[in-house]
Structures are given as C-alpha cells and as structure tokens.
Amino acid sequence: MNRITAKTLAASLIIAGLALVSLAHCSREPASPPSAPQAAAVEPAKETTLRNVTGRTIAYKIFPVGSPMKTEHREIAPGAIDRFPTATSLEIEFHSGDRDIVYSLEAGSPYSFRVDEGTTIELFLGSHGRADAEDLAPWVPTPQPVVDRMLELARVTVADVVYDIGCGDGRIVITAARKYGARGVGIDIDPNMIDESNKNAETAGVTQLVRFEAMDATKAEFSEATVVALYLLPESNDLLRPIFERQLRPGTRLVSHNYAIPGWEHKQVHHETVQDELGSEHQIYAYIR
Ligand SMILES: C[S@@+](CC[C@H](N)C(=O)[O-])C[C@H]1O[C@@H](n2cnc3c(N)ncnc32)[C@H](O)[C@@H]1O
Structure with a gap:
C-alpha cells in the first residue's frame, strides 16, 4: 500500500x-x-x-x-x-x-x-463492498522487518496493550505478544482475516495475550490501547484522527506504516525509512497522542 x-x-x-x-x-x-x-x-x-x-x-x-x-x-x-x-x-x-x-x-x-x-x-x-462501513484499505501485509521496527519505535513492553486497526492476518499484535509479552487486540472488517489471525495466534502460542474482532474499526472502542498500529490509506488515517482524539488517552503511542496521519504533524515524534527483506523502502511515522 x-x-x-x-x-x-x-x-x-x-x-x-x-x-x-x-x-x-x-x-x-x-x-x-x-x-x-x-x-x-x-x-x-x-x-x-x-x-x-x-x-x-x-x-x-x-x-x-x-x-x-x-x-x-x-x-x-x-x-x-x-x-x-x-x-x-x-x-x-x-x-x-x-x-x-x-x-x-x-x-x-x-x-x-x-x-x-x-x-x-x-x-x-479495496477490501469490501459493504455500504454500512468505510473501506479503509485493501489487505496488504506489512513485511516482518517493518513490523519489528514499528514495535521498536513504539517502545512496546510487557505493560502495553497494542491495537492494530485493520489487522489483516494479525501479525502486528502477534509479534508484540511473542517478542514483548504485550497484550493485543486486532480489528478487521473481514471475518476471513480474523479467522486467519486466530489461527496464527494459536501457532505462535499467544492466544492468552491477544484477541481479534471482526468489525468496522470506525465503530470500535479502543480507549484501552497504549499503542496503536496502522497500515491504512492516508484518507483513512484522516478519517480516524478525530476518533483517536476522542478515544485515546494522552501518551498513547501510534505508529503508521507508509502513511502519515494528516493534521497530526505537531504530534509526530519520528519518521524513518526502513527496508524490507527485498530491499523495498517503507516509511514509518511515530506519534504520541
Ligand atoms: C493494508 S491491510 C493492513 C494489515 C495489517 N495491519 C498489517 O499491517 O499487516 C488493511 C486491512 O484493513 C482492513 N479494513 C479495511 N476496512 C476496514 C474497516 N472499515 N474496519 C476494519 N478493518 C478494515 C482490511 O480488511 C485489511 O485487512
């Protein structure tokens, strides 16, 4: 993406x-x-x-x-x-x-x-044709080296609750649980992605730390998050920004793959370019709410 x-x-x-x-x-x-x-x-x-x-x-x-x-x-x-x-x-x-x-x-x-x-x-x-929900992005996975760096930049620890908005196959919250012992919640509108996330959590042995919900992320409640991960289109980040402002507690860290959060330039604390396994470049933007 x-x-x-x-x-x-x-x-x-x-x-x-x-x-x-x-x-x-x-x-x-x-x-x-x-x-x-x-x-x-x-x-x-x-x-x-x-x-x-x-x-x-x-x-x-x-x-x-x-x-x-x-x-x-x-x-x-x-x-x-x-x-x-x-x-x-x-x-x-x-x-x-x-x-x-x-x-x-x-x-x-x-x-x-x-x-x-x-x-x-x-x-x-896109990802779906439902009239009752926004299509925030199609399914495209974040490469594992980028996932690893996003979690490092978010300074994830065992004390964190990591939310992935549009979680795909669950790799971000599963990695946070596996590497740091963090709890995690993945939300995706596609029930097939949620099934895959649950299977992946089982394979990784982290089912006690993570949960996955099939729902429209714009209607989700994520105020318990201490870290939020995103890999969505820019207009979707723009759409979610007021929801973040309403729901997330000050101090919550956000990391976004490839797209910045429009209007949050003053909250951006870091931006870097990382390479995946194939040498392709990816952007990571880090914010503090
Ligand atoms: C680019 S993928 C990112 C997957 C994962 N976060 C990652 O980085 O590997 C975007 C995901 O958002 C999901 N999505 C699209 N619209 C959504 C909505 N309204 N609510 C929840 N998830 C949505 C898609 O099904 C897709 O799995």
Missing part, C-alpha cells in the same frame, strides 16, 4: 495509447489491464463493487470482457457504491486528467475510485 501507501504499490503501464495504472499501495492496487477474452466457463455470479471515495461524480463505461455490445454508460455520485452481479471479468473505462483509463475488474472483487496523490482519479482494489 504505497498508495496503497497511497503509493507503495504503484506502477504505470502505457498500453495502446491508453494509460493503465497498477498501484501497489498498501497495495493500493488498481485494477489490472484488460486481457484477451477467455473461452466461456460456467461460473456462479459474484458481486463486483465500485465505490466512489472522491468528492466528484465520475462517469464511466463498463461491460463484460469480450462483450462491448453490452456496454453501460454510468455515473457514480460521491459516496455511492455501484454493484455488478457478474460471473465474468468486467472491463471499465473512465477519464482521469488527460488520460482514458481502462481496467479489467475481477468478478466478485471490491474496487474504489480514490483521488490519487495530487488530483487525478484512480481506481484501486
């Missing part, structure tokens, strides 16, 4: 005069370029969703891959979610800046239009 840090996952491809962008941000991963139509296989319909997280109405056209005669011309209002029950990939085209963008959308996956760094609109992979 370099956007998915808002751009740790970003790469641009220019194909046939059309701009195709694939962002690995938090794995902000935009959609992928369209591929050649495949022989029809009978697949059950799944729901592909498109969420508009920008403040603008976006016009786009969409059709099943290989069936341009079924093209629909649509507009999506700010905050809306469009739903497409489909058994096949969809091809989407929209205009951003001075480019026409074309992506292939996987059947059953959630996507979000977001404003990319600057002002252009991009389409990114």
Whole structure:
C-alpha cells in the first residue's frame, strides 16, 4: 500500500495509447489491464463493487470482457457504491486528467475510485463492498522487518496493550505478544482475516495475550490501547484522527506504516525509512497522542 501507501504499490503501464495504472499501495492496487477474452466457463455470479471515495461524480463505461455490445454508460455520485452481479471479468473505462483509463475488474472483487496523490482519479482494489462501513484499505501485509521496527519505535513492553486497526492476518499484535509479552487486540472488517489471525495466534502460542474482532474499526472502542498500529490509506488515517482524539488517552503511542496521519504533524515524534527483506523502502511515522 504505497498508495496503497497511497503509493507503495504503484506502477504505470502505457498500453495502446491508453494509460493503465497498477498501484501497489498498501497495495493500493488498481485494477489490472484488460486481457484477451477467455473461452466461456460456467461460473456462479459474484458481486463486483465500485465505490466512489472522491468528492466528484465520475462517469464511466463498463461491460463484460469480450462483450462491448453490452456496454453501460454510468455515473457514480460521491459516496455511492455501484454493484455488478457478474460471473465474468468486467472491463471499465473512465477519464482521469488527460488520460482514458481502462481496467479489467475481477468478478466478485471490491474496487474504489480514490483521488490519487495530487488530483487525478484512480481506481484501486479495496477490501469490501459493504455500504454500512468505510473501506479503509485493501489487505496488504506489512513485511516482518517493518513490523519489528514499528514495535521498536513504539517502545512496546510487557505493560502495553497494542491495537492494530485493520489487522489483516494479525501479525502486528502477534509479534508484540511473542517478542514483548504485550497484550493485543486486532480489528478487521473481514471475518476471513480474523479467522486467519486466530489461527496464527494459536501457532505462535499467544492466544492468552491477544484477541481479534471482526468489525468496522470506525465503530470500535479502543480507549484501552497504549499503542496503536496502522497500515491504512492516508484518507483513512484522516478519517480516524478525530476518533483517536476522542478515544485515546494522552501518551498513547501510534505508529503508521507508509502513511502519515494528516493534521497530526505537531504530534509526530519520528519518521524513518526502513527496508524490507527485498530491499523495498517503507516509511514509518511515530506519534504520541
Ligand atoms: C493494508 S491491510 C493492513 C494489515 C495489517 N495491519 C498489517 O499491517 O499487516 C488493511 C486491512 O484493513 C482492513 N479494513 C479495511 N476496512 C476496514 C474497516 N472499515 N474496519 C476494519 N478493518 C478494515 C482490511 O480488511 C485489511 O485487512
């Protein structure tokens, strides 16, 4: 999530005069370029969703891959979610800046239009298509060396309660429990990630120290936290900031992978760049509430 840090996952491809962008941000991963139509296989319909997280109405056209005669011309209002029950990939085209963008959308996956760094609109992979909850970021794991350094920078000890907002497979709170004996709580909207977190905690032998909850983090209560870990998109950090200000006690340490917390520049106590196992660079921002 370099956007998915808002751009740790970003790469641009220019194909046939059309701009195709694939962002690995938090794995902000935009959609992928369209591929050649495949022989029809009978697949059950799944729901592909498109969420508009920008403040603008976006016009786009969409059709099943290989069936341009079924093209629909649509507009999506700010905050809306469009739903497409489909058994096949969809091809989407929209205009951003001075480019026409074309992506292939996987059947059953959630996507979000977001404003990319600057002002252009991009389409990114999301984590869910629920209308009753924000999509804070897609699932992209923090590499273990980055997890280790985040916990060091947060000065985690046995006395701490570490919360991970959007915990994925639970690696941050499990590492805090395993290395420091800290208690931890992981919150994720995806019940499959919570199942995986529970299994990982069992394997690590830390089930007595950690718990995982499947819920929308924006509705969670985390005032008992002494340390908060984040790997979410910048706009999600912005959305959570007032919740942190309401709920977290002064002195709570926060560490955020790749994205800063907008509006908390005065609370930032550290920023550094770390490398993962493959030599890719990651940012860590540390704050004290
Ligand atoms: C980039 S991953 C980070 C995973 C983990 N914190 C790490 O650093 O390895 C973001 C996670 O946020 C979760 N998420 C997205 N929207 C959410 C919401 N509204 N409430 C709770 N979790 C959410 C996703 O399911 C995903 O697992």
